[in-house]
Amino acid sequence: MVESLFPSIENTGESSRRKKPRISETAEAEIEARRVNEESLKRWKTNRVQQIYACKLVEALRRVRQRSSTTSNNETDKLVSGAAREIRDTADRVLAASARGTTRWSRAILASRVRAKLKKHRKAKKSTGNCKSRKGLTETNRIKLPAVERKLKILGRLVPGCRKVSVPNLLDEATDYIAALEMQVQAMEALAELLTAAAPRTTLTGT
Amino acid sequence: MENELFMNAGVSHPPVMTAPSSSSAMLKWVSMETQPVDPSLSRNLFWEKSTEQSIFDSALSSLVSSPTPSNSNFSVGGVGGENVIMRELIGKLGNIGDIYGITASNGNSCYATPMSSPPPGSMMETKTTTPMAELSGDPGFAERAARFSCFGSRSFNSRTNSPFPINNEPPITTNEKMPRVSSSPVFKPLASHVPAGESSGEFSRKRRTKSKQNSPSAVSSSKEIEEKEDSDPKRCKKSEENGDKTKSIDPYKDYIHVRARRGQATDSHSLAERVRREKISERMKLLQDLVPGCNKVTGKALMLDEIINYVQSLQRQVEFLSMKLSSVNTRLDFNMDALLSKDIFPSSNNLMHHQQVLRLDSSAETLLGDHHNKNLQLNPDITSNNIINPLETSDTSRSFIHLPTLAHFSDSISQYSTFSEDDLHSIIHMGFAQNRLQELNQGSSNQVPSHMKAEL
Numbered sequence: 001m002v003e004s005l006f007p008s009i010e011n012t013g014e015s016s017r018r019k020k021p022r023i024s025e026t027a028e029a030e031i032e033a034r035r036v037n038e039e040s041l042k043r044w045k046t047n048r049v050q051q052i053y054a055c056k057l058v059e060a061l062r063r064v065r066q067r068s069s070t071t072s073n074n075e076t077d078k079l080v081s082g083a084a085r086e087i088r089d090t091a092d093r094v095l096a097a098s099a100r101g102t103t104r105w106s107r108a109i110l111a112s113r114v115r116a117k118l119k120k121h122r123k124a125k126k127s128t129g130n131c132k133s134r135k136g137l138t139e140t141n142r143i144k145l146p147a148v149e150r151k152l153k154i155l156g157r158l159v160p161g162c163r164k165v166s167v168p169n170l171l172d173e174a175t176d177y178i179a180a181l182e183m184q185v186q187a188m189e190a191l192a193e194l195l196t197a198a199a200p201r202t203t204l205t206g207t
Numbered sequence: 208m209e210n211e212l213f214m215n216a217g218v219s220h221p222p223v224m225t226a227p228s229s230s231s232a233m234l235k236w237v238s239m240e241t242q243p244v245d246p247s248l249s250r251n252l253f254w255e256k257s258t259e260q261s262i263f264d265s266a267l268s269s270l271v272s273s274p275t276p277s278n279s280n281f282s283v284g285g286v287g288g289e290n291v292i293m294r295e296l297i298g299k300l301g302n303i304g305d306i307y308g309i310t311a312s313n314g315n316s317c318y319a320t321p322m323s324s325p326p327p328g329s330m331m332e333t334k335t336t337t338p339m340a341e342l343s344g345d346p347g348f349a350e351r352a353a354r355f356s357c358f359g360s361r362s363f364n365s366r367t368n369s370p371f372p373i374n375n376e377p378p379i380t381t382n383e384k385m386p387r388v389s390s391s392p393v394f395k396p397l398a399s400h401v402p403a404g405e406s407s408g409e410f411s412r413k414r415r416t417k418s419k420q421n422s423p424s425a426v427s428s429s430k431e432i433e434e435k436e437d438s439d440p441k442r443c444k445k446s447e448e449n450g451d452k453t454k455s456i457d458p459y460k461d462y463i464h465v466r467a468r469r470g471q472a473t474d475s476h477s478l479a480e481r482v483r484r485e486k487i488s489e490r491m492k493l494l495q496d497l498v499p500g501c502n503k504v505t506g507k508a509l510m511l512d513e514i515i516n517y518v519q520s521l522q523r524q525v526e527f528l529s530m531k532l533s534s535v536n537t538r539l540d541f542n543m544d545a546l547l548s549k550d551i552f553p554s555s556n557n558l559m560h561h562q563q564v565l566r567l568d569s570s571a572e573t574l575l576g577d578h579h580n581k582n583l584q585l586n587p588d589i590t591s592n593n594i595i596n597p598l599e600t601s602d603t604s605r606s607f608i609h610l611p612t613l614a615h616f617s618d619s620i621s622q623y624s625t626f627s628e629d630d631l632h633s634i635i636h637m638g639f640a641q642n643r644l645q646e647l648n649q650g651s652s653n654q655v656p657s658h659m660k661a662e663l
Contacts, residue, residue, distance in 0.1 A: 083533035088526050151511035158518045168483075171490035174514065178497050181521040188528040195535040 053098045054187045060090040089113075092160075095184045103176045104169070108161020 092109050099106035144150075155174055156162045162173045465482055467473045491510060495501040498517045504510050 084530035087533045088529035147508045168486045192531045
């Protein structure tokens with residue numbers, strides 16, 4: 001049943017994607033963009049995507065836990081925050097993987113890990129401040145841009161990998177990113193609930 | 208009507224390309240074209256009759272007055288006849304250009320090169336426009352002629368019937384251009400009729416030429432026709448930009464067809480601007496639907512504020528949940544994880560709940576006190592619910608009710624996980640799968656390895 005589920009959904013998704021270029025030949029770009037957006041939004045609400053994300057997340061968390069369990073558990077606070085960051089990064093990466101590389105932010109998230117690793121290697125060799133140039137730019141550009149453009153820049157900073165992206169593309173990416181984030185929050189909430197449901201109940205009954 | 212004009216405007220002298228004799232140039236050009244076409248031969252005779260002056264007079268008179276349609280001399284059938292008509296009109300324009308005393312000598316050199324540059328492709332437009340350069344040096348004339356040359360055969364067919372009282376034929380590309388072009392009184396009747404057509408609905412030139420031509424040479428020819436237009440730089444650029452966008456889709460039709468709306472500016476700049484604005488507003492509308500509370504807000508700035516706030520709040524939620532998960536994670540063992548993973552989504556299977564509950568009991572010793580305190584602080588309501596009614600399936604299902612979108616689980620989630628591992632592999636090179644495989648091998652859940660084998 002699972003096998004039957006996935007191929008059918010994937011085929012429909014791919015066929016609809018293939019159909020779009022043919023239709024856009026005659027239709028205008030706006031209609032095409034709208035369709036793309038609707039497709040992208042709907043896909044974050046499908047059951048299949050959610051299930052994929054959930055199970056991937058679980059596996060990733062298991063890995064993280066495994067890794068964290070090997071480390072020392074002396075400083076709980078530090079461990080928690082470090083683990084929290086790791087879990088958040090893992091969850092983001094899983095989310096980006098669920099996007100299947102179609103969106104810019106997902107590719108940026110997945111690429112950032114590779115970049116971080118490379119940076120670590122580079123830093124081991126030579127100590128250079130990579131963030132310096134970026135900070136310098138933001139500091140020197142104190143000119144007040146119009147409000148809308150300022151906010152678009154802020155939005156670009158929020159969405160990963162979308163700093164120098166054109167406005168319509170940025171809005172597209174933001175749409176998809178918001179839908180994906182919503183799904184991520186729901187999945188993590190459910191998972192946290194599940195896990196916390198187990199924990200306190202047993203301890204309370206124990207006491 | 209046009210037939211008469213050209214017939215009366217016949218030229219006696221041989222086809223010599225002298226600068227002032229645009230009519231002779233016309234004749235030569237026409238003769239070039241008309242050799243393969245039979246109906247035009249009859250016109251040549253007429254052409255040789257009158258002199259230049261008569262050309263001028265007849266042209267003026269025909270243009271100003273409302274001419275009678277007379278297609279009797281023409282066998283207007285097919286492309287040949289239409290081309291002849293076009294040529295006639297262009298010749299007429301050439302005559303009118305002479306009226307204003309603009310020497311052709313200046314123009315010849317200027318316009319010879321750009322207009323002769325296009326490949327003598329199969330397109331009528333290019334053929335008609337290349338000789339145009341030689342006809343007159345009037346840059347305005349060249350512009351106008353180029354525009355007229357862009358008239359599709361359709362429009363000319365209709366125009367031959369009622370040429371100058373141009374009825375509301377939508378496919379008149381130069382409508383938008385005409386008001387700008389006509390500084391000449393001769394063109395006023397044209398212009399006055401044109402707005403009628405204009406108001407009914409305007410097409411961009413691209414659409415016109417596009418609808419006719421379906422070949423790459425068409426693209427190049429229509430493009431360079433546009434290049435001739437001094438007033439059309441932006442559209443050209445935009446079309447190229449749009450072409451770049453849609454190039455991957457269709458290499459031939461690399462234009463985004465834009466239709467200017469009624470009562471709005473038809474400037475290419477404003478058209479492009481409008482397209483851009485519409486795109487952005489389209490996407491903002493989508494975002495508005497997605498972000499809660501954006502319906503009341505109007506205006507881009509405020510909406511962007513809301514969107515930014517929403518994204519920040521979602522990211523903060525993710526961080527908070529990850530912190531929560533990390534605190535829960537550290538205290539659980541493999542058993543719990545594997546079993547709980549199945550129940551992440553509410554399943555309709557009651558047995559699953561029972562199993563979950565039983566397994567929770569079995570792994571109770573692994574949970575520690577301080578961890579429990581933290582969880583209580585975080586979400587007292589949910590935990591209390593679970594504490595009070597641990598064995599009732601209704602509660603476990605109730606806790607998931609507020610997540611309706613998370614669908615019930617059909618089979619064991621491990622199947623999905625193995626499938627997703629393949630997805631991961633295809634996308635990124637991470638150590639996920641390797642670690643997972645190791646875990647699965649060591650994992651205590653019995654179903655996982657069997658499913659893994661089945662999937663892989």
